[in-house]
Amino acid sequence: MRDRVAEIVDSDRFQWMIVGVIVVNAITLGCETSPELVAAYGGLFDAVDHLALAIFAAELVARLYAHRLRFFRDGWNCFDFFVVVVALLPAAGPLSVLRSLRILRALRLVSMVPSMRRVVTALVRSIPGLVSLTGLLVLLLYVGAVIANDLFRGTGDPRFADLGSTALTLFQITTGDGWSDVMRDLMVKQPLAWMFFLAYLLVGTFTMLNLFIAVVCSAMESEVRPAEDEVLAEIRALREELSRR
Amino acid sequence: MRDRVAEIVDSDRFQWMIVGVIVVNAITLGCETSPELVAAYGGLFDAVDHLALAIFAAELVARLYAHRLRFFRDGWNCFDFFVVVVALLPAAGPLSVLRSLRILRALRLVSMVPSMRRVVTALVRSIPGLVSLTGLLVLLLYVGAVIANDLFRGTGDPRFADLGSTALTLFQITTGDGWSDVMRDLMVKQPLAWMFFLAYLLVGTFTMLNLFIAVVCSAMESEVRPAEDEVLAEIRALREELSRR
Amino acid sequence: MRDRVAEIVDSDRFQWMIVGVIVVNAITLGCETSPELVAAYGGLFDAVDHLALAIFAAELVARLYAHRLRFFRDGWNCFDFFVVVVALLPAAGPLSVLRSLRILRALRLVSMVPSMRRVVTALVRSIPGLVSLTGLLVLLLYVGAVIANDLFRGTGDPRFADLGSTALTLFQITTGDGWSDVMRDLMVKQPLAWMFFLAYLLVGTFTMLNLFIAVVCSAMESEVRPAEDEVLAEIRALREELSRR
């Protein structure tokens, strides 16, 4: 019985059916953003939504039954589980924001289509190599925010009113969006503000650049390494062959 | 007869003549954007345009006659065919926008100059490797737009009025242009809007960065691979030589 | 006695204790940016700050005693020394800006956590390779500022009022933030201003791009080189082995 269910839920036809349900549900959730469409077909959208949720829940139960707790060893399954459980929570009162998150179900598409799955797996695998540099950037942001708040709070600029706003403004500066406007506004009251901005931009951008290069290099290494290893193995085999004669 | 025509249309002199016609036509089409020049030389521009179109049409017929249906196997020929046929359609009424597209003929220059042709061929070949990541970005844009529309529609900001506008605004945020202005406008009414922007920027930029790295790596691989293969072939030949003795 | 102290200050437990003090101190310094928190717990923050400083000073003295002048051979130690000494200076009168710099102590975290230390060491090592190109960029900025000041001072635009402002504006243009606004404002009075902006953008961006590529390439080289050297060593060993027979 368990094998029979596993066979069905792992079959291609079943998976493509689920993909179909995901796509249809994503479209109706998109349509629900339009008041006109909701006025006209609101009942239909709700019905599709409930039906899709029921199908996902049934699918999840079937997969849990088929694979038992091994199910949770795969990160993708955990994601599917999380998305469906969130949708089953009562979306009322303080949890009403969860209603917006229903569309996250559309991301299940990623876990169903193998080529997208590979791309995201590659993305996730590149994260550990970035932890140190990201920690450094967060530390720079914190230190910079404390200094900037101390220097510029007195100007009354709302972008430097408290530590949170200052950190947000410094993050904006790091992305390079409108940093000159922020600086020129401050320089009216504090003519030397440009020194802080210049220093922060140079340190921040240089660190970001190196973060980027570290990612490129490690990606490149995993590309070049195997080729080199193949060459080395070949030469060593040759050497061994010769010494055996 | 067919061979004779093929010889002519494939000759260098003929091709350079066509390049000349393309350049002259591109210039007159550029001049037509100036009302003063049109008032003075409008008739001349129209004459050049009609003449160029006639030459292109004749060239196309000659090449079709010479190469028969093999003509359509080359993507560049299909492009030439498309551009000329579009120009022959009556550019009136609902099709008047096609008149603007006459200048696309200037892009025929790319198909006539070998070095540009190589560049564009390389560009086009890099597309398949990007399909999965682009699909992921479009999915993120759709999911992000549904959530952002749900969260921010109530603020009355026209940039989040409907699903299309929201998607356009999120695309703008992904390119990093003026994202802080959009965020600060929203934070007046929804002080927690920064959480969505930060999350979307980080996920979006990280995915884009990886898309970029994937392109660099695959380009690099096709650079490094042949060199490695040469080394391997050399070592294997050496090994075989030794074992034969 | 000296060995005993060295053993203690180099022990893992002692180092983690210092990390703890750094983190607590960084948090209280962050809290001091909020007037409400200072009003409520100002005394506590000051006490923590003084205690942390005392601990850092004691640690420094102990490490100086244990390692003697070898202590200053390590750049990280010099950084620790600098940060603590700055904090001990009287932060009053013209030196009151130093009070803001107390938070720099949080950067000691980098010198205590090995993985961050490696990242920053890598960053610092990449600097010498950039000196020539940075010099070129500074020279371009200076030459560009003198020309731009000469051309645009007459327009009365405060962004081109003196050499310093002009250099700051050109730096802004190089980062690509709002360069079109600056240009359009100037073009009202000097319609040909776009020629300078186009030339400066192209030269500046092209140089920056090459600076970036130089960094990537040298990072890549240090990645590829060792692998190549390994292969070469292997082949040479094989060759020697054969000639010895």
Next chain:
Amino acid sequence: MRDRVAEIVDSDRFQWMIVGVIVVNAITLGCETSPELVAAYGGLFDAVDHLALAIFAAELVARLYAHRLRFFRDGWNCFDFFVVVVALLPAAGPLSVLRSLRILRALRLVSMVPSMRRVVTALVRSIPGLVSLTGLLVLLLYVGAVIANDLFRGTGDPRFADLGSTALTLFQITTGDGWSDVMRDLMVKQPLAWMFFLAYLLVGTFTMLNLFIAVVCSAMESEVRPAEDEVLAEIRALREELSRR
């Protein structure tokens, strides 16, 4: 006599003296941007400027005498010659803009300092590989400008008033600076303007990205190639050695 002059002008001491003159002259030219400094020391600045120019002219004559027409074979010498001759032209009437270009002499620093010279030589060498892609970008800009001018001239937006303005605006969009402002202003009158902007941004950015990757790859190749060639040479030597026995 000629050898004696050549010995002097090529000596390190002479070259460093010229570097000193360049730096001093660059500083006085920078000071001349300040009306207060000119009022106080204007005579001194003029004297230094004339003296520097006399030294440069004398140096040039000496080097021309020493190296004869071989002098012009080196691109750097041509640059030095050009800069000095420009400064000798009467900077009055229509040529007054040349006065601003006096500061270009500061760029002679690049030709005197070997490490900067290498950097610029590398920059210049990377240009030929970019000609095709740059040509493609210029073609895209021209075609895009003709289409955009045709579509948006009717809106009365000054940024699309004539072909030149439109091309400048499209260049601005390609750099990503404020493209969303331009688009939103147009969408008030032409709600479908986003289609053009999206298409142009995607095509333009994709081409730019590939231009960038092409540069990185060719830089990388010249890095990896020699290492590979060394390995190949080693293996071939080994093979030959074996076959000779």
